[in-house]
Amino acid sequence: MSLNKQMTTTDVVAQLQDGMTIGVGGWGPRRKPMALIREILRSDLKDLTIVGYGGMDMGMLCAAGKVKKLIYGFVSLDFIPLEPFFRKAREAGSIEALELDEGMLHWGLRAAGYRLPFLPMRAGLGTAFMHNNPEIKTVNSPYDDGETLLAMPAIKLDAALLQVHKADQLGNVRVYSPDPFFDEWFARAADKTYVLAEDVCERLDSDEADAKANLFERSLVSGVVEQRGGAHPTSHVPGYGWDAAHIKRYCQAAAEDGGWQAYVDEFLGATEADYQNAVGGLDAITSLPRQVL
């Protein structure tokens, strides 16, 4: 087969456009495709709508002024509950926010993945969500029960950015993390999905057990990028844990005048290699111990 979807982080970002709706996989400080986020930070992209179970991916993009709107169930770093740059952006009123129940976000992505206009659910009914988002409607069951349900609209993504352990040039992936989160549904909801892998090979040919780690089929994947350590400072278990010291340093930046620019100057660099050098090198990243929760 002559399919070869391998590309670089800059190739991926070149395919993104101002104003796009971009979903980011992972969960809080876990398994975020950060090398792709950093490439967006280095780009001129703007007015983005970012969708996800947010962590510093959302915080950094807010800090850099890339965000028009966030669609999220939460934005948190887990061991540091409140994401400081997200807070700043929200408290300044500088971004639009569609704050969802975690299950609503899942359901909206699923609806998009199934090419449905909405999926019915109960979450959100009876809460402030209904007041804050009058554009979200209810629907009545057409059957005898007649129950009133929330009609969760499809959350269609222009692109999804996901972090995986392995990929091949055809777009097959392997995710070995304890929890795959909702990455599959980001891939299905998106016109184009780009995966950031620790390793990319020409072709994955593995046994049945390993093939079960294929989280979604390759037809959903438009691009694969090899970048070892690319999830840093988020965790990529079983490979490496999150970098608590670096995340604390990042959070401190939010409390300082010009803190974000200082963080960018100190760490971001012109390439991922620059970034990795600034944070102590690839070996230091890949030997970060897994957190015990």
Place this chain on the structure above:
Amino acid sequence: MSDFTLSELLICACADVWKDDGEVLATGIGIIPRIAQGLAKLTHSPALMITDGEAYLTETPVEIGAKSHEGRSYGGYMPYSRVFDALWHGRRHALVGPVQVDRWGQANISCIGDFDKPKRQMLGLRGFPGNSINHANSMFVPNHSTRVFVEGEVDVVCSVGYKDDNWQPGVRRDFASVERIVTNLCVMDFGGPNHALRVISLHPGVSFDEVQDNTSFPLILADDCTETAHPSADQLAIIRKLDPRDVRARQIKDNPPGIRA
């Protein structure tokens, strides 16, 4: 047994929220609720399902603050997608930590102030809307105060409660129930007239007046209100095993004794 801390008393009171629940997923958010879910499972509620704090179900509650995964064993798998499946199915009882609670049992963890430009942005809705409309929920409040128990409605209603105006006609309310609220002063439930919040036990040395003074709306004192049960020697032994590094001592300011001096 009189030698115990307030944290240990609260762990025991929190564990009791799952009594008689049977085979449900118990989810305690925070250190005291997590120790409590383990205590419940190892004492009165062995059928409870609990996770390792990540993605697996275990019959042996994990140690708080463990330094490695060594020795852990798992009976099942419970990634977030399955947590959502299980909670929509209803077989779950969560013990959560709200920032604000109102007289209708509605809780807020989203933000303080106006949603469009909050005074203080917090976590977001997380799972509160879906949890609260699908299964039993209890709350743990380590700082019982008028700031938490607000006078009117919470700033952002994240979880549903007993305020009729917020329920559209035709919405199913029967899956929702706010069970208990365990605070550093007392244990409460919504067993008063019309689901009014009432005090069902007072911690040693705490008066109803003190609880009322720290609550912005009127409370009811249950007729059969008791003193909150003291931890037994067996319970304390299990708590020490679940939390050998005494992380619980850092959960309440100054780690006060369970019986006030």
